[in-house]
Structure formats: structure tokens, C-alpha cells
Amino acid sequence: MQTDERRGLMLAICGFALLSVGDAVVKTMAGAWSPVAVAALRFSIGAAGLCILLYRREGPAGFRPRNPLLQLARGFCVAGATICFFSAIFVLPLATAMALTFVAPIFVALLSGPLLGEKVRPAVWLVSPAALIGVVLILRPNLTTLGPVALLPLGSALFFALMVLANRASAGQGSALSMQAFIALGATPFLVAAAAIGHVSGAPMLAVGTPDWTVAARCAIVAVTASSAHWLVYLGTERAGAATIAPSTYVQMVVATVLGYLLFSDVPDALTLAGAAIIIGAGLVLWWRTPGSAPIDD
Structure with missing residues (x-):
């Protein structure tokens, strides 16, 4: 692997790991405020910050999307994915919710046809x-205990897959920063x-009341970490290529498991880990069999 590709891969790994750190911060707010309100405040802060950056870099022209309806669809999809995932990690162990969202590449592959x-x-x-x-093994105890709420991560994965397909459809319609700003503004x-x-x-x-200042501060932290993480992944993709960095997304599972144990004393059982x-193995096989992808060579 070339030096630039190694750097790109490390940037992507750091970005995906930072996403899980943000998810852990979200989970610390369980019971303190509505998960939907947390998502709304997090994106409001993120959208404001991205708009400031976009205006400084591209001026008013940066805010003119070529296909406004498509950008609105991207925002709707990420809003649905966020609501489902934030609600899920309020009631499920972080690693369990994360593992179920990894079916998203399967949904992407299945839906790309129709x-x-x-x-x-x-x-x-x-x-x-x-x-x-894999999904059945993970849902095994949670569906009985929690009911349909346990299916929220799968809803998040479905919305995320739709967002990926919308991203493909909007490829080349703006800079990376404008695409990030449009999706936050749309959501x-x-x-x-x-x-x-x-x-x-x-x-x-x-219920949405006036949040404690620490809740607002944590939402701001999540907004910053998420935007920084997406930027790191973008930089990594730019240097190493999408095929090379794709498997590094699964570092989120490792980080989520470690943080779940350290912060919330969550220990996944053997069947959940299996x-x-x-699910991760299925995703890796799918990546491996994708035309144009290749193993990472030393």
C-alpha cells in the first residue's frame, strides 16, 4: 500500500471511531431529554456551523443546489436514520444497536436495483x-424484552441505505462541504x-422541556464530532479511495463495544457477538465482491 493510501486509511479509521464516540455521548443523555429533540438540536447546531463554513468558502453561490428536491430527500433520509438510531441507543446497548445498523450495505445492494x-x-x-x-441472533433477547423498539436500528439502517442511494444520485452536484451542509439543512x-x-x-x-445546559453542551459536542468525523472520512476517501476505506467502517463496532463497557457497563453476550x-462478515464479503474493490496490500 502506498504511503498516501495508508494515511487515507488512518484518517478514515479515526473518522469512523469518532462517530462512535459521538454516539456514546448521545447515549449519556438517555432519560435526560427526548431522543428526537437531541437529534434536532444536534443537527441545528451542525447545520449552522456548516453554513458558516460554506459561506466563507463559496459565498452565496454555494447555497444553490442543482436539484433541491433530491437534497431534501437526502435530508429526510438522514433525519429518519438519526431518529431511529438515537432512540435505539437510548434503550439498547450501544454495541447491539451499532451491530444491527451494519446491515445497511445489504439494504443498499438490494435497493440499488429497483x-x-x-x-x-x-x-x-x-x-x-x-x-x-446475524440479525436474528442479536434480536433474540431484545425483541422479547423490548418489543418493536428493538427493531429501531434496522429502521436506521434502511434510512441510511436510502441516503447512500440518494448520495449516489447527487454525485457531482456540488463540493463535499456543500453536500454536507445541504444534508444537514434538509434534515x-x-x-x-x-x-x-x-x-x-x-x-x-x-416530552420536550427546557434541557439542562449539559444536554445542550453534549449536543454541541456531538455536532462537532460528527461533522469532524465525516470530514475525516472524506479526506481518507480522497487519498485512499472508497474501496480501500470501506471496511474501516467496522472499527465503529470495536469502539462502541469498548465505550459501552467502560461508560455503561454493557457486555455483549456470546450470541450477540456472533x-x-x-453481519460484519457479510458486509466484508459484499465489499470484496464489489467490482473495482481490491484487498489492501502491504
């Missing part, structure tokens, strides 16, 4: 049943509306 007209490769049909087995109104709906629903978990290994 939504983008791409050919669904034979490898997809091979790994999908294996990933399903924020949906999240604010969802937080308001949750509040009037009367559900105690979704399910996570199967």
Missing part, C-alpha cells in the same frame, strides 16, 4: 440470508417537526 436500475449482483443474494441470521426541519410531534403525542420519553461477526 431504485437506481443497477444490477443486483449474485453475491448480494448469498450474503443477505447470512446477514439475516433539520424534519427533525424539529418530529420533536414537536413527539412532544404533543404525550409520550413521556418524547451475530455481529456474521
Whole structure:
């Protein structure tokens, strides 16, 4: 592997690890405020910061998307993914929720055919049943204990997959910074509306009162870490290529497991770890069989 590729891979690994750090910060707010309100405040702060950066770099022209509806769709998808995931980590162990979201590449591969007209490769049909087995192993105790709430990470994975497909459709329609700003701007109104709906629903978990200052501070931290993480992943992709950095996303599982143990005393059982290994293995096989990808050579 070339030196620049190694640096790119390390940047991507740091970015994905930083995402899990932000997720752990979100989990510390469980019970302190509505998870939807947390998501709304996090994206509001992130959108404001990204807009300032975009204006300074590109001026007013940077705020003119070529396809506004597509950017709105990207925002809706990331809003749905965030609501599902933040709600999930409020009630599930961090590593468990993270492991279930790793079915997203399978969803991307399955949906790329009907939504983008791409050919669904034979490898997809091979790994999908294996990933399903992994999901069943992880859900095994949680679905009985928590009911449908345990399925929230799968909802997050589905929304994330739709976002990836929308990203493909919008490729080349702006700079990396503008694409990041557009998705945050698109997500924020949906999240604010969802937080308001949750509040009037009367559900105690979704009540939105005035948060403690520490909640607002933690939302700001998550906004900064998430934006920084996405930028690191972008820089890593730019240097090493998407195929090279793709498997590094699974470092999130390692970081989530360690932080879950250190901060919340969550210890995944053997079957949960086995399910996570199967899902990650399915994702790696899918990556390996993707045309244009190649193993990372020393």
C-alpha cells in the first residue's frame, strides 16, 4: 500500500471511531431529554456551523443546489436514520444497536436495483440470508424484552441505505462541504417537526422541556464530532479511495463495544457477538465482491 493510501486509511479509521464516540455521548443523555429533540438540536447546531463554513468558502453561490428536491430527500433520509438510531441507543446497548445498523450495505445492494436500475449482483443474494441470521441472533433477547423498539436500528439502517442511494444520485452536484451542509439543512426541519410531534403525542420519553445546559453542551459536542468525523472520512476517501476505506467502517463496532463497557457497563453476550461477526462478515464479503474493490496490500 502506498504511503498516501495508508494515511487515507488512518484518517478514515479515526473518522469512523469518532462517530462512535459521538454516539456514546448521545447515549449519556438517555432519560435526560427526548431522543428526537437531541437529534434536532444536534443537527441545528451542525447545520449552522456548516453554513458558516460554506459561506466563507463559496459565498452565496454555494447555497444553490442543482436539484433541491433530491437534497431534501437526502435530508429526510438522514433525519429518519438519526431518529431511529438515537432512540435505539437510548434503550439498547450501544454495541447491539451499532451491530444491527451494519446491515445497511445489504439494504443498499438490494435497493440499488429497483431504485437506481443497477444490477443486483449474485453475491448480494448469498450474503443477505447470512446477514439475516446475524440479525436474528442479536434480536433474540431484545425483541422479547423490548418489543418493536428493538427493531429501531434496522429502521436506521434502511434510512441510511436510502441516503447512500440518494448520495449516489447527487454525485457531482456540488463540493463535499456543500453536500454536507445541504444534508444537514434538509434534515433539520424534519427533525424539529418530529420533536414537536413527539412532544404533543404525550409520550413521556418524547416530552420536550427546557434541557439542562449539559444536554445542550453534549449536543454541541456531538455536532462537532460528527461533522469532524465525516470530514475525516472524506479526506481518507480522497487519498485512499472508497474501496480501500470501506471496511474501516467496522472499527465503529470495536469502539462502541469498548465505550459501552467502560461508560455503561454493557457486555455483549456470546450470541450477540456472533451475530455481529456474521453481519460484519457479510458486509466484508459484499465489499470484496464489489467490482473495482481490491484487498489492501502491504
